[in-house]
Amino acid sequence: MEIAKDEYASHTAYDELLDSGLKPRPAAQPLFDYLNSLNDGELAKRRQAVDATIMAMGITFTVYSEAGNIDRVWPFDPVPRVMGRKEWESIQAGLKQRLRALNLFINDLYNEQRIIKDGVFPAEVLEDSANYRPQCVGITPRFGVWAHICGTDLVRDKDGTVYVLEDNLRVPSGVSYMLENRQIMKRIFPEVVRTTNSLPVDDYPTQLYQMLASLSPREGEQPVIAVLTPGIYNSAYFEHSYLAQQMGAYLVEGSDMVVGADDIVYMKTITGLQRVDVIYRRIDDAFLDPEVFNPDSVLGTPGLMRAWRKGNVGIANAPGAGVADDKVVYTFVPQIIKYYLDEEPILANVPSYLCMIEEQRDYVLANLDKLVVKPANESGGYGMLIGPRATPEEREQFAELIRKDPRNYMAQPTLEISTAPTLVDGELAPRHLDLRPFVLQSDQLYATTGGLTRVAMRKGSLVVNSSQGGGSKDTWIVEDAA
Amino acid sequence: MMLARVAENLYWMARNLERAENTARLINSTTYVLLDLPHGATFGWKNLAEIAGLDDLFAKTYPEANEESIMRFLIEDEANPSSIFACVRYARENTRTLREVLPAEMWERINSLYLYVRQNAQAACKSRRERYIILNEIIQQRHAIVGLFSGTMPHDDAYHLIKLGRNIERADMTTRILDLHSAISFPDDSVVRESLVERIWMSTLESLSAYQTYRRLVSMHVRNNDGVRFLLQDMRFPRSVSHCLSEMEACFRLMPKSQQLQQLTALLRIKIAQHNTANLDAVALHEYIDVLQMQLGEIHDALLQNYFHAWQDGVLPSGQAQGEIEFAQQ
Numbered sequence: 001m002e003i004a005k006d007e008y009a010s011h012t013a014y015d016e017l018l019d020s021g022l023k024p025r026p027a028a029q030p031l032f033d034y035l036n037s038l039n040d041g042e043l044a045k046r047r048q049a050v051d052a053t054i055m056a057m058g059i060t061f062t063v064y065s066e067a068g069n070i071d072r073v074w075p076f077d078p079v080p081r082v083m084g085r086k087e088w089e090s091i092q093a094g095l096k097q098r099l100r101a102l103n104l105f106i107n108d109l110y111n112e113q114r115i116i117k118d119g120v121f122p123a124e125v126l127e128d129s130a131n132y133r134p135q136c137v138g139i140t141p142r143f144g145v146w147a148h149i150c151g152t153d154l155v156r157d158k159d160g161t162v163y164v165l166e167d168n169l170r171v172p173s174g175v176s177y178m179l180e181n182r183q184i185m186k187r188i189f190p191e192v193v194r195t196t197n198s199l200p201v202d203d204y205p206t207q208l209y210q211m212l213a214s215l216s217p218r219e220g221e222q223p224v225i226a227v228l229t230p231g232i233y234n235s236a237y238f239e240h241s242y243l244a245q246q247m248g249a250y251l252v253e254g255s256d257m258v259v260g261a262d263d264i265v266y267m268k269t270i271t272g273l274q275r276v277d278v279i280y281r282r283i284d285d286a287f288l289d290p291e292v293f294n295p296d297s298v299l300g301t302p303g304l305m306r307a308w309r310k311g312n313v314g315i316a317n318a319p320g321a322g323v324a325d326d327k328v329v330y331t332f333v334p335q336i337i338k339y340y341l342d343e344e345p346i347l348a349n350v351p352s353y354l355c356m357i358e359e360q361r362d363y364v365l366a367n368l369d370k371l372v373v374k375p376a377n378e379s380g381g382y383g384m385l386i387g388p389r390a391t392p393e394e395r396e397q398f399a400e401l402i403r404k405d406p407r408n409y410m411a412q413p414t415l416e417i418s419t420a421p422t423l424v425d426g427e428l429a430p431r432h433l434d435l436r437p438f439v440l441q442s443d444q445l446y447a448t449t450g451g452l453t454r455v456a457m458r459k460g461s462l463v464v465n466s467s468q469g470g471g472s473k474d475t476w477i478v479e480d481a482a
Numbered sequence: 483m484m485l486a487r488v489a490e491n492l493y494w495m496a497r498n499l500e501r502a503e504n505t506a507r508l509i510n511s512t513t514y515v516l517l518d519l520p521h522g523a524t525f526g527w528k529n530l531a532e533i534a535g536l537d538d539l540f541a542k543t544y545p546e547a548n549e550e551s552i553m554r555f556l557i558e559d560e561a562n563p564s565s566i567f568a569c570v571r572y573a574r575e576n577t578r579t580l581r582e583v584l585p586a587e588m589w590e591r592i593n594s595l596y597l598y599v600r601q602n603a604q605a606a607c608k609s610r611r612e613r614y615i616i617l618n619e620i621i622q623q624r625h626a627i628v629g630l631f632s633g634t635m636p637h638d639d640a641y642h643l644i645k646l647g648r649n650i651e652r653a654d655m656t657t658r659i660l661d662l663h664s665a666i667s668f669p670d671d672s673v674v675r676e677s678l679v680e681r682i683w684m685s686t687l688e689s690l691s692a693y694q695t696y697r698r699l700v701s702m703h704v705r706n707n708d709g710v711r712f713l714l715q716d717m718r719f720p721r722s723v724s725h726c727l728s729e730m731e732a733c734f735r736l737m738p739k740s741q742q743l744q745q746l747t748a749l750l751r752i753k754i755a756q757h758n759t760a761n762l763d764a765v766a767l768h769e770y771i772d773v774l775q776m777q778l779g780e781i782h783d784a785l786l787q788n789y790f791h792a793w794q795d796g797v798l799p800s801g802q803a804q805g806e807i808e809f810a811q812q
């Protein structure tokens with residue numbers, strides 16, 4: 001197996017698997033020993049087997065159009081991303097710390113708002129938040145936890161520092177691909193998964209089930225758990241169905257449920273109505289309950305909020321949890337951790353400039369060609385300006401947007417995010433990647449072993465989103481060499 | 483406990499898979515019959531669409547009924563909801579919504595079947611030789627799917643609904659394959675006629691994988707409507723209408739609130755057992771088959787009402803019921 005030396009020669013980013021002399025890092029050594037033992041024909045054969053497996057397993061994105069449904073195969077790179085256990089455990093501790101603090105923060109915002117009264121968090125940020133739900137004021141869900149499932153995006157900069165890019169607290173997706181990626185590797189490269197001692201990832205569905213079950217209002221009884229999906233036309237439907245299957249939960253659509261005058265949620269079964277205890281919802285707040293939010297929503301179930309407020313049903317993530325999933329709130333997370341936990345943040349935030357603060361705004365406007373500017377409430381890379389790659393006209397237009405609505409924008413220096421060797425035309429070429437671990441919280445905290453590694457398959461590209469040509473790799477956390 | 487929507491999808495998934503297999507069988511059986519036809523006997527292609535109950539739909543799209551147009555219509559035409567391709571595609575779409583209640587490998591098997599049909603449907607329309615091989619492969623893959631169901635699924639309501647869908651569709655199709663004979667006009671010579679009828683019966687039985695069983699259980703010869711009796715009444719043969727009905731009865735017995743459905747199914751099975759098939763001529767048989775298909779339709783409707791729309795009968799708890807639920811919570 002050859003390393004694409006030309007591409008690596010002009011390469012300045014940190015590489016996850018190779019050091020600057022293109023030697024495998026210690027954690028990746030056993031993997032490279034294995035790759036070197038394969039001849040080119042063998043790897044090509046496995047590559048084909050990977051594609052056939054993905055097709056047969058039906059791990060696809062579905063693009064629906066009037067001409068019919070097109071299943072796009074989930075692009076998968078067979079070279080895993082490897083990380084040593086020690087480094088991972090420190091990241092894991094940081095992820096748990098972060099989610100614990102964020103949940104205290106959300107619960108405070110919907111109740112006493114101590115953090116605002118103490119002057120640590122500005123009231124105007126909250127007032128302008130698109131994801132703040134006045135309908136949730138005064139509620140404390142069980143364990144005081146609002147964001148039960150968090151997908152945190154991590155990147156590594158040139159100097160090796162791992163940064164949190166964002167906390168996805170609404171309906172983060174991708175965990176099923178993390179699980180399926182390992183399944184594919186086990187099928188196609190059984191010998192290597194075994195010899196490199198990568199830690200298993202497959203306890204996630206059990207952990208998710210236990211977390212959801214802990215939210216059931218009927219303690220001591222086997223809870224009825226439902227995964228609420230917008231339906232088969234949603235691009236993440238595969239994941240909704242996969243998780244329901246793995247947990248033995250019911251996969252429901254909004255129209256499968258009704259809420260009675262008793263404020264209890266029921267689902268429509270072959271023998272009549274059956275009580276639902278916990279809903280893992282995969283639809284946004286706005287569509288959850290037409291009685292309270294968007295009245296035109298046909299995806300939700302009228303009355304869910306009534307039932308939830310009365311404590312008759314657990315909903316994960318809780319409605320309103322998205323208030324902390326905001327790029328401006330993000331910049332306050334280090335202070336939030338200090339304020340609630342009295343601890344130093346374990347994971348670094350990317351240095352950020354808030355356009356709502358005058359001096360910082362001036363700096364951003366003067367340095368647009370060096371910065372990435374993001375709107376507060378968008379996800380998936382929409383509405384962003386990547387300064388160094390934009391034209392002067394684009395930058396001027398964006399400056400105007402920032403002046404009009406400063407609260408809605410924050411800026412960060414452009415990071416040179418890390419790469420890992422990726423199979424391209426029979427060679428291992430560097431491609432940029434990020435990592436999305438998943439963190440669970442109810443009465444306990446849990447973080448996945450590794451997470452979903454997303455990789456930009458195009459040379460030089462920094463966009464890892466699956467809708468824009470991104471793919472993924474299996475993520476291995478391995479025992480450190482003694 | 484099962485969602486009404488999920489139950490309905492399971493039932494249709496099973497019906498669609500069974501229909502795809504049976505259409506493959508119907509076509510193979512026709513090909514056998516064709517090969518056996520002597521000069522003087524003719525086969526009406528149009529009648530094949532009629533047997534499948536699709537003559538109106540066929541006439542809308544195809545100006546002429548010949549082997550090629552009928553094969554395209556029955557095998558690959560997406561606009562025909564009963565074509566093999568359409569059935570497999572529906573079954574796959576159904577399965578997509580059912581992954582959480584089915585064994586994990588089920589999706590892979592049904593997905594592979596779909597990919598196979600999509601790739602080979604066109605070739606199957608063109609040449610008789612390839613058609614036989616491809617349709618047989620479809621039947622084989624479907625067997626693997628049924629094997630997976632019975633070997634890995636817990637025998638819960640989901641399992642019973644799949645079995646119900648499979649057996650009602652199978653019973654229906656067995657009656658249709660029986661009707662194949664009405665598509666043939668025989669020569670007048672009564673000696674030629676008698677041996678020809680027997681040979682066609684053998685082909686029919688063969689297409690249902692029933693010939694060997696028939697010879698072992700009934701007779702070396704297929705005369706005097708013995709074949710009709712076998713396919714309608716013989717409880718030992720798994721594709722006979724009576725056997726399918728008794729399988730359905732067994733499922734209903736294990737399903738909730740199924741009294742009426744049990745009775746309806748048992749009644750039809752008894753009526754079939756009591757029907758004297760020996761003297762039915764082709765016309766009378768054709769009419770009798772119509773009646774049977776209608777009665778199977780009644781069971782289907784009752785099942786829909788009973789399980790898939792059952793929640794509508796459940797009055798939302800309020801007043802007194804609310805008190806009960808609160809009590810139960812404490």
